Amino acid sequence: MPTRRGFLQGAIAFALFAGADASGLARALPGVATKGDGDMASTHPFCDRVDLFIGTGGHGHTYPGATRPFGMVQLSPDTYNADWDACSGYHLGDGSIMGFSHTHLSGTGASDMLDVLVMPATGPTHIAPGTRKHPESGYRSRYDHADEVARPGYYAVLLKDYGIRAELTATERAGIHRYHFPAGHSGHLVIDWAHGIQDADDKPTRVTDADLKLVDDRTVTGGRRVHQWANGRYIHFAMRLSRPFAGAQLYAEDQPLAGLAREAKGKCLKAVLRYPDAHDAPLLVKVGISAVSAENAMRNLDAEIPAWDFDGVRRDAADAWERELSRVDVDTPSAADRRTFYTALYHTMLAPTLFDDVDRRYRGMDLKVHTLPEGAHNYSTYSLWDTYRALHPLMTLVQPERVPSLVDGLIRLAEESPDGVPVWPLQGVETGCMIGWHSAAVIAEAYAKGFTGVDYAKAWKLYRQRAMEDDYRGLPYYRKLGYVPCDKDWEGVSKTLEYAYCDWSSAHLARAAGDENGYRALLKRSRNYANVFNHDSNFMQPRLADGAWATPFDPRSVGHSKKWRDYTESNAWQATFLNQHDVHHYMTLFGGTEAFARKLDALFNASSELPADAPPDIAGLIGQYAHGNEPSHHIAYLYAYAGQHHKTQARVRQILRTLYHAQPDGLAGNEDCGQMSAWYVLSAMGFYPVDPVSGNYVIGSPLFDRVTMQVGKGRTLTVEAKGNGPERPYIQSVTFNGKPYTRTWLRHADLAAGGTLVFEMGAKPNLAYGAAPADRPPSFV
Known part of the structure; x- marks a missing residue:
């Protein structure tokens, strides 16, 4: 089973632009509109609040390039392509640019993409990128x-x-470049069709079946299969140039093809297009992409960028982002908090990505070409182990019209895929990355929240196969023993815990399809988490097939032996709190609510020391709480279930204040296709979905004085925090639509109906708020 972190953590030390606003990065480009010089600033105020360099330093793994909300093209600079911090192709610590490619992943911990690299140049011709040094x-x-x-x-x-x-x-589905060459210089373009993510400097991108064609003196097309993370994905492109090139040279295996060759086939293909008149006027390059064919890439290009109007495309892109970003309006005196919030909101709209063509054709998970019904869309780049937790719940609130298409698309992927239900699908290929099958949670959440236009009965048929029958990553042991034994399969503790939540999710799909027997069976099995809880240590521990606990045991360790890990990107401290759906029953394992709260206190107050073999994902530490990775994301909200909501308020506010910053290294860990940012967006607004399948949210500590969000069909939800401030994180009282509200949780249906939620904040905790059992969040519902 592949995990995301097959890369060594690169220790990149830099101190560039700590705290700098992206608006300060525009000074040296005359003629380029900046935040203070014209129509873009005056007509796109929400775009002004976004700093695309947040996350490009540290280990955020984000990119700063051009894309549309959920767009198929991500046109961005590549600074490196062969280590862990090159996952997005860009890192602020690098000092040179390789070129501009058209597909990028946002904040993942595993790598692929960087297709169709274009690099303009003057002077001598190079067809290799050279080195960073x-x-x-x-x-x-x-x-x-x-x-x-x-x-x-x-x-x-x-x-x-x-x-x-x-x-x-x-x-x-297309990108457009505009290059301004210096006066008096001829120029050329390098098209590196061998470029992509590499495993290492000396390991070229694994490409097969590549072709590159000079169609005429203004048109280039190509296609290839890439065998990196998404093994065997197809990608094609079509390029048009604003004026003819004077000469061209094709290369195969870095050797020039003889004569006037107009087409090349092989693995390592490149082209150089020459422009002696490059300095006469800006050179524009339009590139469409498609997984279907080069012809479809051309259709996408011609349909979406028919003219040579770079500024018009740019305005349309800004308009698209302005519409989406303006769905949420925050009022705060802190410019840094505003910038952090809107950058986070921006990052939540970079995935999943559109994956169909203008003629409704797309490449399915069976790698065959299919045609969508009228009005439907296909999507890819589902980082589901991460995004089911907060990104998809956020979309049910502020992007509700997209949810049925995305969710029904997951069912379509499951139906097409030879690998079964989606785990981490990327461009028509199941990467199989991470554990569990959390697409079930996304679909079950949509059902719980009343979304229509989804074939839930079809979903259950597909997910029943995974839950009940598939021989998949230790599932037969899980079904037989109630847990995944650590001497039979790797990451057995985390698999047991994650499979229990997938059972919980799949149970709701059974109920949606009217299968009550399936529902009850999976509901019961979703309590298998208890089978890896050791009452003697009060930790989730690895267990052998004979039932004995594995030794030695250190809660900071990721495994009891060197053979394989017992936990997925976590250790026993974090995994012990990996229960989202059955918290009240779960607390009885610890001896009740008070004992459970003490265990939470111990987590946050423990030493942050980690063993030498700990994965880099265990990051953003407060004690052994690790906000830099997803298994910890709900933990601060668990105090609410124990009746100690004031501790949730304090910890949530601490995380908001200390683990997110308006700086390039302002993320505590990988962005992971929007999950890290979605946690911030929801928590800053005042609530978080501990168990998305329940359709409920747990209240935290609202960061802003006022938030107004559009929740669909003209409805608006307003959240006010009166008396708020950096030293006033504690809720004194709450009203919802003018009536006193004593519960520490909220129903999605109530929020989606719109209204006004008002918090009175203070410097000292109100210990009575949320203490009564009737006011605590429900679980197992």
């Missing part, structure tokens, strides 16, 4: 961060070694 040895160019501009839907930079100003913007 010696960029002059290839087509790379040095750049300064002061010469970058990044706004939603737009990116620009000065390539210093060539004196070329590059600008990028995008539609949903």
Whole structure:
């Protein structure tokens, strides 16, 4: 089973732009609109609040390039492509740019994409990128961060070694570049069709079946299969240029093809297009992509960018982002908090990504070409182990019209895939990354929240196969023994816990389809988490097939032996609280609510020391709480179930204040396709879905004085925090639509109906709030 972190953690130390606002990065590009100079600033105020460089440093793994909300194209600079911090292709610690490619992953801990690299250049021709240490040895160019501009839907930079100003913007399925060459210089474009994520410097991108064709003197097409993380995915492109090139050279295996070759086939293909008149006028490059064919890539391109209007495409991209970002309006005196929030909101709309063409064709999980019904869309890039927790719940509130298409799309993927129900699908290929089958949670949540237009009966048929029959990653042991034994399969503790939640989710799919027997069976099995709880240690521990507890045991360790790990990107401290659906019954394992609360206190107050072999994902530590990775994300809210809600308020506010910053290294861990940011967005608004399948949210500590969000069909939800402030995180009282509200949880249906939720905040906790059993969040519902 692949996990995301097959890469060694690179220790990249840098202190660039700590606390800098992205608006300060636009100074050196005359002619490029910035936040203070014209129509973009005056007509797109919500876009002004986004800093695309947050997450590009540290280990956030985000990219600053141009894309549309949930767009198929992500046109962004690549600074490196061969280590863990190159997962998105860009890291702020790198000093040179390899070029601009059209597909990127946002904040993942595993790597792929970076398709169709284009690099403009002057001077001698290089067809290899060169190295980070010696960029002059290839087509790379040095750049300064002061010469970058990044706004939603737009990116620009000065390539210093060539004196070329590059600008990028995008539609949903196509990108457009504008290159300004220096006066008196001829130029050329390098198209590196071998470029992509690599396992290491000396391991080229695994490509087969590639072709590259010079259709005419303004058109280039290509196709290839890539065998990286998404093994065997198809990608095609079509490129149009604003004026004809004077000459072109194709390369195969870095050797020039003889004569006037117009087409190349192989694995390592490249092209150089020459422009002696490059300096006469800006050169525009339009690129469409498709998983179906180069012809479909051309259809996408011609349909979405029919003209050579770069500024028009850029305005349309900004308009699209403005519409989406303006769904939530926050009122706060802190410019840094506002910037952090809107950057987070932006990051929640980069995945899942559109994965169909303008003619409704798409490449399915069976790698065959299918056609969608009129009005339907297909999506990819579902980081489900991460995003079921907060990203998809957030979308049910602020993107409700997208939910049926996304959810029914997951069922379509499950129906097509030879690998069964979706785990981590990427561009028509199941990566199989991470554990469990959490697409079930996304579908079950949609059912719980009343979304229609989803075939829940079909979903249950597919998910029943996984839950009840598939020989899948220790599931036969789980069904027989009630847990995954650590001497038979790896990450057995985490699998047991995650499978229990997947059972909980799948049970609701059974109920949606009218299968009460299936519902009851999986409901009972969802309590298998108890089978790896050791009452003597009060930890979730690895257990052998004979029932004995594995030794030695250290709660900070990731495994009892060197053979394999017992926990997935976590240790026993974090895994012990990996219960989202059955918290009240779960607390009895510890001896009751008081004992459980003491165990939570111990988690947050423990030493943050980790063993040498701990994965880099155990990050963002408060004690042994690890906010940098998803298994911890609900834990601060568990105090509410124990009647100690004031501790939830304090911890949530602490996390909001200390583990998110308006800086390039402002994320505590990988962004993971929006999950890290979705936690912030929801928690800053005042609530979080501990158990998304329940359709409920647990109240936290609202960060802003006032938040107004559009929740669909013209309805508005307003959250006010009166008397709020940095030293006033504690809820004194709550009203909802003018009536006193004593519960520490909220129903989705009530929030989605709109209204006004008002918190009175103070500097000292109100210990009575949420203490009564009737006011605590329900579980197992």
